[in-house]
Amino acid sequence: MAFQVPRGTQDILPGQSEKWQYIEKIAREVCSAYQYKEIRTPIFEHTELFLRSVGESTDIVQKEMYTFEDRKGRSMTLRPEGTASAVRSFVENKLHASPQSPVKLYYIGPMFRYERPQAGRFRQFVQFGIEAIGSDDPAIDAEVISLAMNVYKKAGLKDLKLVINSLGDQESRTAHKEALVQHFSPRIGEFCADCQKRLGQNPLRILDCKKDREHELVHSAPSILEFLNEESSAYFEQVKGYLDAIGIPYTVDKNLVRGLDYYNHTAFEIMSNAEGFGAITTLAGGGRYSGLVKEMGGPEMSGIGFAMSLERFLAAIDAEKAELPVDTGIDCFVAYMGDRARDRSVSILNGLRESGISAERDYENKKLKGQFKAADRLKARFVAVLGDDELEREVITLKDMESGEQQEISISMLADTILSKRI
CATH class of the missing domain: 3.30.930.10 (Bira Bifunctional Protein; Domain 2)
Structure with missing residues (x-):
């Protein structure tokens, strides 16, 4: 079902x-x-x-x-x-x-x-x-x-x-209600069943009726402003x-x-x-x-x-076609090449998030090209690429997706670098 x-x-x-x-x-x-x-x-x-x-x-x-x-x-x-x-x-x-x-x-x-x-x-x-x-x-x-x-x-x-x-x-409303009753009573039968009930309960609400709002008596009804x-x-x-x-x-x-x-x-x-x-x-x-x-x-x-x-x-x-400044992108996508780099990316990703950086990684073991496509879909500002070779040297390549510039930096400096560029 x-x-x-x-x-x-x-x-x-x-x-x-x-x-x-x-x-x-x-x-x-x-x-x-x-x-x-x-x-x-x-x-x-x-x-x-x-x-x-x-x-x-x-x-x-x-x-x-x-x-x-x-x-x-x-x-x-x-x-x-x-x-x-x-x-x-x-x-x-x-x-x-x-x-x-x-x-x-x-x-x-x-x-x-x-x-x-x-x-x-x-x-x-x-x-x-x-x-x-x-x-x-x-x-x-x-x-x-x-x-x-x-x-x-x-x-x-x-x-x-x-x-x-x-x-x-209350005094003004009471006087107005009495005037409304006198105004609507002679022709109340022309109004819907709800308005006929309202005449005795709260005649002011006849003016707010969705069904009878165009009735001539609604348009000619005495104004509350006349009774203030x-x-x-x-x-x-x-x-x-x-x-x-x-x-x-x-x-x-x-x-x-x-x-x-x-x-x-x-x-x-x-x-x-x-x-x-x-x-x-x-x-x-x-x-x-x-x-x-x-x-x-x-x-x-x-x-x-x-x-x-x-x-x-x-x-x-x-x-009005007003544009809301809603940011739907992320700060960084962590891409990896190799088994060791894939495993290390988990802790790198967590470290970025703990630093207040919105970040994501691939969970489907895509090739690097597929990971970059995923980063594009997520509108990532940066992609941090980690391979087994970089891992040996404790470095990572950070690519700016807007300018295309990339730099190799220490893994320990990744969060600080992104935060400095995000401002």
């Missing part, structure tokens, strides 16, 4: 994995500059965590979660997003008692949603995300957005669009002012609501405008939330964060 990768998942093979490692390295380096520390949480959690945090009216909870019972009948769910787990860990481990405020966290790992697979959308996908918990300063909102934009720019992306909105505080109270409006103006100050252009979209129930105030998405990127243009999204920490059993604290799909990140890099 021939096995295949499950639908909606993918194998990331050598040649591709180096690109993943590179963008993950960029994300970690940017987080370090912004003083965000890594958190690693379990891949599965108690189902109730996501029911209470993500929201029972969301598509994620209603349609997309991978939920199962463990051997004791407890309901468990593969994590569909990272914020709930990060906040759960924040509360459980009493990180709110830290003298640092806000507490700045980041995560990189697989998430799981049962969605219809398509370009840029998988059932197992990798998210990089951050959470800044414990500050109501609008400057943190701008910082979080800046961090996300900086990660993309470090990877060479240029054709980006930042879209922002304000969801207001003085405090919410001032907060949004401060966020925009900080973005202006650090030179990040943005577009305000009154229909941007995000898909999770815990957002308030600032919401944002970063999109790719690259030609040929595809129908799903969103690269990252996030926003500010309140009540989530308290819902998990912690104190009343707000937070803000985002999550970005690494699959879409790489797709945007391909669409």
Whole structure:
């Protein structure tokens, strides 16, 4: 029986994995500059965590979660997003008692949603995300957005669009929801079954419906910006002012609501405008939330964060034809001629590797010509050739594959010579 990768998942093979490692390295380096520390949480959690945090009216909870019972009948769910787990860990481990405020966290790992697979959308996908918990300063909102934009720019992306909105505080949202109910109620029968349920649960999410997004009532729906109270409006103006100050252009979209129930105030998405990127243009999204920490059993604290799909990140890099400086070659290939030289090559190879030099040798007893071909395939910068005659004199011939120059040096000096030339 021939096995295949499950639908909606993918194998990331050598040649591709180096690109993943590179963008993950960029994300970690940017987080370090912004003083965000890594958190690693379990891949599965108690189902109730996501029911209470993500929201029972969301598509994620209603349609997309991978939920199962463990051997004791407890309901468990593969994590569909990272914020709930990060906040759960924040509360459980009493990180709110830290003298640092806000507490700045980041995560990189697989998430799981049962969605219809398509370009840029998988059932197992990798998210990089951050959470800044414990500050109501609008400057943190701008910082979080800046961090996300900086990660993309470090990877060479240029054709980006930042879209922002304000969801207001609880008072503003309540007034807006009432207006949405009045707006949609007379013709709610024209909408999908999900939106008909959302009218009573969370009418804001009708604006985010994939099926009815082109309905005329969606386009004419009252804007949350019309219902912002003085405090919410001032907060949004401060966020925009900080973005202006650090030179990040943005577009305000009154229909941007995000898909999770815990957002308030600032919401944002970063999109790719690259030609040929595809129908799903969103690269990252996030926003500010309140009540989530308290819902998990912690104190009343707000937070803000985002999550970005690494699959879409790489797709945007391909669409813009951005070159990643991924080095897939090796420093040195150790070639040998003769039985004694073959045996000695094992310890020489090990010595190079212990010196931090990426090195390889032949394991198929190829002739010297075949070994040089193998070195070419591996894009070796140098080839060190050892024969029984050289072995008698404790020397080895080092060939520079770029210039063609070669020199005979002491075996004991091989690593130092390569390191001096590698700089």
